[in-house]
Amino acid sequence: MENDLKYMRFLDYFSLEGKFDELVGIALFGLGRAGTIQLQNLLSCVRSQVCYVVEESQERLRVVEDKYKHKIPNAKFVRVTHISSLLKDPSVRAVIVCTPTFSHKDIVCKALAAGKHVFCEKPVAETNEDVRECYNTAKAHNVKLFCAFNRRYDPGLRSIKNKVLKGELGDVYLIKTTSRDSPIPSIEYLRSSGGIFHDCAVHDIDAVCWLMGEKPIRVQVFGSLLSPPLKELEGRDFDTVTISFQFASGKLALIDLSRNACYGYDQRCEVFGSKGMLENLNNRPNGIQQQTYNATKQDPILYSFPSRYQESYQIELQYFLDLVVGNAKEEVLQEDVLAVTRIASACEKSAKEGIVVNLDW
Amino acid sequence: MENDLKYMRFLDYFSLEGKFDELVGIALFGLGRAGTIQLQNLLSCVRSQVCYVVEESQERLRVVEDKYKHKIPNAKFVRVTHISSLLKDPSVRAVIVCTPTFSHKDIVCKALAAGKHVFCEKPVAETNEDVRECYNTAKAHNVKLFCAFNRRYDPGLRSIKNKVLKGELGDVYLIKTTSRDSPIPSIEYLRSSGGIFHDCAVHDIDAVCWLMGEKPIRVQVFGSLLSPPLKELEGRDFDTVTISFQFASGKLALIDLSRNACYGYDQRCEVFGSKGMLENLNNRPNGIQQQTYNATKQDPILYSFPSRYQESYQIELQYFLDLVVGNAKEEVLQEDVLAVTRIASACEKSAKEGIVVNLDW
């Protein structure tokens, strides 16, 4: 029963004792894909209240206000220029940042300096120096900065982590992850994405290091550009890469990434140890199985991240609210965030120079 | 992609053109398990607005108001005695009835007579005569009465229905459904439940008739009471039954029901035809697979109806709103509702008298 998280949440809704202790007022920045997911989840989250919805595009802001205003009648829909005044509003206890990467550092630091807890989509900032500044600001103002590596809140991956910690796998020998995007990103997006390592691989790198409880000391990568529609990126980026890690303990990891799988959003993880193996297999939209003369068929795996990680986003939001009210301890640490960036850069170097890159920690 | 309904809903949230045409004001009656599910779903449903939350128990009403008031600040939390005044409120366009069965008819008829569309958890009323009166009232006031057979909105079952209609199975020969409840209901509940046929079997009977597009002309049932904790019901109810149908076309159906499966809420359906077979298999909480020396293991299937049919409840609500604004045609007809009750009574008679019962239509 306790693995059926949807049922556990129902029990929580239904309970007579479920009254939250503290209602958390939220300002949400950014109404792109991630921001829309957060807004939708905030509507049904009884522990929170949306105070401000902030978006740079006037047009997008108006559309969202039209659509959502009646669900959050006390919320204000404003542009980013209102940041100073809204950060003075004491009803805002936390800020969720889903704006484009270049704007993260400014919003994050201002919010932290105003004493607001911050949830920020990865990466927290564009350079490690800026990331450090963000964390220093959080520390100085005694508030939390949460970098949203949302896969850590995937029920499957979390279950693997818990089983590893409980020793169900014995000694871990090898971790493998596969991440293949769906649908194929636009060439415009890819041109400014920062490259496959900093844009995509960071999620897998974080997951692998988190599960392993170690950081790799040797990194090797092969990268290729194989998909015809992406050929113009040749020499600047890859669409298919294999990443190999060796850890100080001798343990190993393999990651493979692709910018596009036509059959859906392929997200798998496997941990192999002395007492067995755990796999987080792809999720499916329903339990239909069709048998015909030619084949046994199921519907394709989930198509993209909003459906595949729907539950992760919801659980991550609950975790952040627990962090805000002091009911949870920090799980994504500054050192994790910095390490992931450093490893991603090592991957890029290995792929471009054709060498094994060593890392000291 | 179109089978990934969660992703399709995301596209709808995210779309710039997603603005609903008509906002539907809702009065929700009843805050038990079904009512809580509806309330939680209404929070995030941008096409609707909760105007009233109605509950008989003062204590339950206060708890829910405390917990939910800030999410629906314009809603009123009232007791059922306020029904007349709230039905006069023009902001209420539809009523959702999740109260105990004995109170359905009164609320449903008053709401319909006041020109409100009605969503009512099954059964619409306690007797077929009362059911007919409800539908007559709906017709007289030109509003919709929707009997919420929520399994019809399960993505898996709906997919089977669509594939059958498209002819993917050829001629249908046999339909089988399995429904085993989890957790075991309390003996108090069972004493007043109306019996396994009218309380449980109606869902499977409706599903089978809907999928088959026919009503059975011969019904046979074996019933037993096998679970020790339920032994006091001996002679009054069964906890395990098998139901067999033969249709005028010669097609066949088998249903098996149990009041309790320890391994989770077992809900399966299978349709066998000349061109193949479709199964709606049990749903699981995650994609974890663990391999050990002794076994390959997955977490148990979903534990109970709030998780298993979570998506059905959401889709059913959208369907009802479409019905209210005139974008959908009636799917659960008066004749369906009456037929299900009649078949359930025939099942009961067959089990008690040990005979095959014939039905004329």
Next chain:
Amino acid sequence: MENDLKYMRFLDYFSLEGKFDELVGIALFGLGRAGTIQLQNLLSCVRSQVCYVVEESQERLRVVEDKYKHKIPNAKFVRVTHISSLLKDPSVRAVIVCTPTFSHKDIVCKALAAGKHVFCEKPVAETNEDVRECYNTAKAHNVKLFCAFNRRYDPGLRSIKNKVLKGELGDVYLIKTTSRDSPIPSIEYLRSSGGIFHDCAVHDIDAVCWLMGEKPIRVQVFGSLLSPPLKELEGRDFDTVTISFQFASGKLALIDLSRNACYGYDQRCEVFGSKGMLENLNNRPNGIQQQTYNATKQDPILYSFPSRYQESYQIELQYFLDLVVGNAKEEVLQEDVLAVTRIASACEKSAKEGIVVNLDW
């Protein structure tokens, strides 16, 4: 490891100590489908030696002799008329009977009377009186008569039986089996098959009674003829039937049968009890899974009985040899064989008369 029966057999072949104690000389009667399977299995079975291959058709006998003679150079290929002389040959210790049903009783009784152990494909004889005579002959000559209900030797079904006996399911409440034939039998075969109950249902009836450890006291059946190519059998036989059993203990069973599933040989069994559920799912020819834009696909389930029950036939043969040399106790008893026939006849009566049939034991 012990569930990997193929590996356990390899260990047995490979073992230095694997030398059989007693070599069993065999006369094989009949070279149809069942006989061919037995012959092929006997070739690689080191505990046995084929002494005679017996077949009525001179043409078939010559073809088989041509093809197999060099693999069993000491075997004689003869017609049934040689039965008396070959039964005098002391090198023959056991007889395997795979001839048409009408000839069973004569061969079986002669072989038993000559002191040979007998393996006979079901049914042992055409009438219950003849079946009793066969068993009496076996008893009189102190030899074994084994009626080959080969599904009992299916590794999956056997595993269920063992788990039920060990109490892993707690109290058994319900057993369900599905048997759908593939490919569709010829109309010529069906005209003389004895009908779906005596030809097909007997396997499921035996399996259900064996697993339950009880015989049903109430039987109800609906039967239809739905497949267009079989329409000429209307009024004489059914191609789709549902069978319901109630046992004295109140336990229940459901069987559904079809003469044809286009998607392969559908053979499933499910046992539901107070501590869980066991399913014997369909077997597949390989582990291939293909993911495309439209579907996730596997190859169809096994096509027909020679592949689906290949392993059962091999294990059944080993069991019979154990029975012959005194290393196993009788598992398919005379009373089982007689009961199955009686229940099949009750099924036929229920289907034809539209009534529930009671059975006393």
Next chain:
Amino acid sequence: MENDLKYMRFLDYFSLEGKFDELVGIALFGLGRAGTIQLQNLLSCVRSQVCYVVEESQERLRVVEDKYKHKIPNAKFVRVTHISSLLKDPSVRAVIVCTPTFSHKDIVCKALAAGKHVFCEKPVAETNEDVRECYNTAKAHNVKLFCAFNRRYDPGLRSIKNKVLKGELGDVYLIKTTSRDSPIPSIEYLRSSGGIFHDCAVHDIDAVCWLMGEKPIRVQVFGSLLSPPLKELEGRDFDTVTISFQFASGKLALIDLSRNACYGYDQRCEVFGSKGMLENLNNRPNGIQQQTYNATKQDPILYSFPSRYQESYQIELQYFLDLVVGNAKEEVLQEDVLAVTRIASACEKSAKEGIVVNLDW
């Protein structure tokens, strides 16, 4: 139906027209694990006749003769010293070599020089020079030398190869294989095994190159020794390795190997391309699924190679017989065999020196 290879073989046994054109006389060398598997398969293979069984150990030879003599009464059981005389026997058309690696070259060359076709377990010889001499001998005497990479005859892997050739995957981007041995080999075996690359990785390297239709130009490997019972091999061998390949086309491959998986013989392959993905998943001993309060369970995957590759060995033998009688073309070429060895050596160098190794072809 055509994917159900067991059924297709049954049709072949049963057919009236199945008479083989040419019976192939066989001398089998070696009665270890591989030789025992071959012997057992030869018993039931009607196209072949075992003329000689050859084994160095007198004791093992006697045991096998005792156990098998009556199944192949015309075969002679002799020691390797009899090689010259048996190779003069014209009834021997082909030789199957399953002896220890060090003896391969001598037996293979003598047999080829005597005009016998040769089936040899990998590797054909200990050095590439000796391998070339073997192939030159075959060419000089116009007979076939078949190096038994048996995974190519696994029905799953063969199905992937065929689908790739038919273009069902579009352009192939990435191939991944996993091979984890079970049970753990003895330390005695490992000391003289030639190391994980030449002993194990060769199978995966051959499979990857065969599926890709290319040979890698860049190879990178991380190797570790992680299993406590194997610690004495530290510095001499690895028990866990990851292998990465980049091909001239830019395509990529990942292989991971382990000397021991406690949960069974883990053998998986995955091919990812522009039109989808194909996986060859692990095979299971039966179709049992058990649902309990705590988990849904299946029996573990197949335990070791004799069960997992049972069907591959049978199909490989049929292929070799087709090769002998001229009904098949050569599939495992001299250049494949030499390339695999060269790539395995490059892997070893990469692991030991911590560098990416480039290969010219």
